[in-house]
Amino acid sequence: MTKTIQNYINGQFVDSTSTDITPIHNPATDEVLANTPLGTYKDVDSAVACAKEAFKTWKKTPTVDRIQPLFKLKTLLEEHKKEIATLIVKEHGKTLKEAMGDILRGIQMVEVACGMPALMMGENATNIAAGIDASTERRPMGVFAGITPFNFPAMVPFWFWPFAVATGNTYVLKPSERVPLTQMRIFELINECGFPKGVINMVHGGKDVVNGLCDHADVEGVNFVGSTPIAKHVYTRGSATGKRVQALGGAKNFMVILPDASMEQSVKAMVDSCYGCAGERCLAGSILVGVGDAYGQLKEQVLNEIKNVKVGDGLNPETTLGPVISKAAKDRITTDIQTAIDEGAELLVDGRNPEGVDANGYFLGATVLDKIKPGTTMATKEIFGPVIGLMQVATMDEAIELLNSSNYANTTSLFTTNGGAARKFIQEVTPSMVGVNIGVPAPMAFFSFGGSKDSFFGDIKVHGNSSVEFFTEKHTAMIRWYEEGTEAAVCPIWKEN
Numbered sequence: 001m002t003k004t005i006q007n008y009i010n011g012q013f014v015d016s017t018s019t020d021i022t023p024i025h026n027p028a029t030d031e032v033l034a035n036t037p038l039g040t041y042k043d044v045d046s047a048v049a050c051a052k053e054a055f056k057t058w059k060k061t062p063t064v065d066r067i068q069p070l071f072k073l074k075t076l077l078e079e080h081k082k083e084i085a086t087l088i089v090k091e092h093g094k095t096l097k098e099a100m101g102d103i104l105r106g107i108q109m110v111e112v113a114c115g116m117p118a119l120m121m122g123e124n125a126t127n128i129a130a131g132i133d134a135s136t137e138r139r140p141m142g143v144f145a146g147i148t149p150f151n152f153p154a155m156v157p158f159w160f161w162p163f164a165v166a167t168g169n170t171y172v173l174k175p176s177e178r179v180p181l182t183q184m185r186i187f188e189l190i191n192e193c194g195f196p197k198g199v200i201n202m203v204h205g206g207k208d209v210v211n212g213l214c215d216h217a218d219v220e221g222v223n224f225v226g227s228t229p230i231a232k233h234v235y236t237r238g239s240a241t242g243k244r245v246q247a248l249g250g251a252k253n254f255m256v257i258l259p260d261a262s263m264e265q266s267v268k269a270m271v272d273s274c275y276g277c278a279g280e281r282c283l284a285g286s287i288l289v290g291v292g293d294a295y296g297q298l299k300e301q302v303l304n305e306i307k308n309v310k311v312g313d314g315l316n317p318e319t320t321l322g323p324v325i326s327k328a329a330k331d332r333i334t335t336d337i338q339t340a341i342d343e344g345a346e347l348l349v350d351g352r353n354p355e356g357v358d359a360n361g362y363f364l365g366a367t368v369l370d371k372i373k374p375g376t377t378m379a380t381k382e383i384f385g386p387v388i389g390l391m392q393v394a395t396m397d398e399a400i401e402l403l404n405s406s407n408y409a410n411t412t413s414l415f416t417t418n419g420g421a422a423r424k425f426i427q428e429v430t431p432s433m434v435g436v437n438i439g440v441p442a443p444m445a446f447f448s449f450g451g452s453k454d455s456f457f458g459d460i461k462v463h464g465n466s467s468v469e470f471f472t473e474k475h476t477a478m479i480r481w482y483e484e485g486t487e488a489a490v491c492p493i494w495k496e497n
């Protein structure tokens with residue numbers, strides 16, 4: 001019988017109260033690996049209650065002590081990274097190398113969160129008025145909840161909870177119901193690290209658990225990552241009950257190349273950006289824009305690079321392009337390719353029926369569509385699959401205008417050897433994560449991450465210093481001690497008035 005995975009509440013793995021389940025498939029074979037319970041409000045309530053109880057003592061635990069379990073977790077994750085990466089490949093489909101990147105980026109978050117004693121220090125000033133000092137401290141707020149997507153089963157949950165618990169909050173994670181096995185293994189390791197019961201919890205499920213977390217009166221804040229419609233929903237629903245919410249949504253990323261770029265290296269980076277993780281990255285390139293003469297070379301070089309793409313099971317070390325997440329995703333992407341053709345795009349490479357792969361798997365080969373017109377489906381919609389759209393524009397200004405007109409603004413990159421052009425590009429583009437000669441400009445754990453427009457709903461970005469901002473509240477104390485025999489000095493200005 002196929003196993004149904006358990007929740008992790010109050011330091012224990014426990015059954016969900018739900019009997020409703022959804023299967024977890026290996027996208028390379030369609031095999032059912034296990035079932036995810038589609039949890040209930042009761043599951044949410046029980047996890048939040050335990051997290052609320054744990055907060056009472058965790059918030060008073062010195063920060064230097066709160067980070068000790070994270071140090072232990074970092075060591076355990078290092079020891080088990082290959083095993084976790086293999087699990088990621090099985091339930092997600094990405095290649096083993098990509099899966100290793102997924103876990104390593106997650107480990108970096110834990111490392112940065114271990115610096116919390118310094119990161120969350122406050123501010124103080126003496127003599128803000130005669131004989132009065134002031135100091136601001138950062139306080140944890142209570143229970144936070146995280147809702148994460150399928151595309152980075154290991155990394156994305158680490159964007160949040162290590163920072164939340166290091167700052168003294170407690171946490172309830174709801175991973176994607178499509179890839180929860182990676183987090184199951186990670187939570188087995190978390191269980192060995194010595195966190196007090198209830199500090200970190202996990203509830204599995206879909207929209208009922210999400211809505212339960214958004215509505216729950218004892219949840220102070222919500223971290224969300226996923227598609228734009230659900231990000232908007234979570235932002236609206238969570239903030240309606242007064243929560244602090246940050247919701248990261250979808251993307252449509254334009255990569256621009258100038259004629260002076262180092263063509264071979266640049267196009268390689270652009271193609272890797274588009275096809276890496278089967279295009280299922282929020283920072284994946286989607287539309288490659290050639291400025292002037294760069295367009296011809298871009299097209300030629302893209303077609304050369306495509307020859308190196310090897311579609312297959314991510315566990316095979318030769319594979320460079322794994323399957324997409326589900327049959328539904330494969331069907332959706334196939335339809336989007338047809339729509340692009342119907343809207344006038346020229347199909348240069350058709351990846352819809354790749355050869356030499358398991359017919360049960362959800363495989364798509366590399367697809368290249370040329371002559372994409374502004375405003376068409378391919379130019380505006382997030383495809384989230386291994387599809388490249390090519391466009392030509394006359395000037396870099398035109399490219400900037402084009403990408404700034406998108407509803408999304410997650411990331412963009414410019415490929416050039418011209419410093420002046422790069423500087424202008426950085427200053428004028430709307431997406432808040434910008435690359436120069438970088439295919440996937442992902443800010444590292446110690447910087448802040450997040451897009452703008454329909455790619456991000458909220459005020460405070462993710463990880464780095466922003467995480468301290470998001471997970472703490474500033475409290476300021478104004479302090480006066482009377483010294484016997486001295487009169488409080490009064491500033492001459494006030495005396496005169």
Ligand code: NAD
Nearest residue numbers: 148149150175176206207210226227230248249250251282
């Ligand atoms: P998704 O929106 O389908 O799911 C994300 C989470 O929302 C899951 O935990 C899911 O259970 C929950 N959810 C799904 N439908 C819901 C509903 N109707 N009501 C309430 N909750 C619901 O996203 P996905 O397919 O798992 O992930 C891919 C998307 O995530 C892409 O759009 C991608 O761009 C985006 N993403 C963005 C970033 C970023 O940094 N901006 C990073 C990673 C992924």
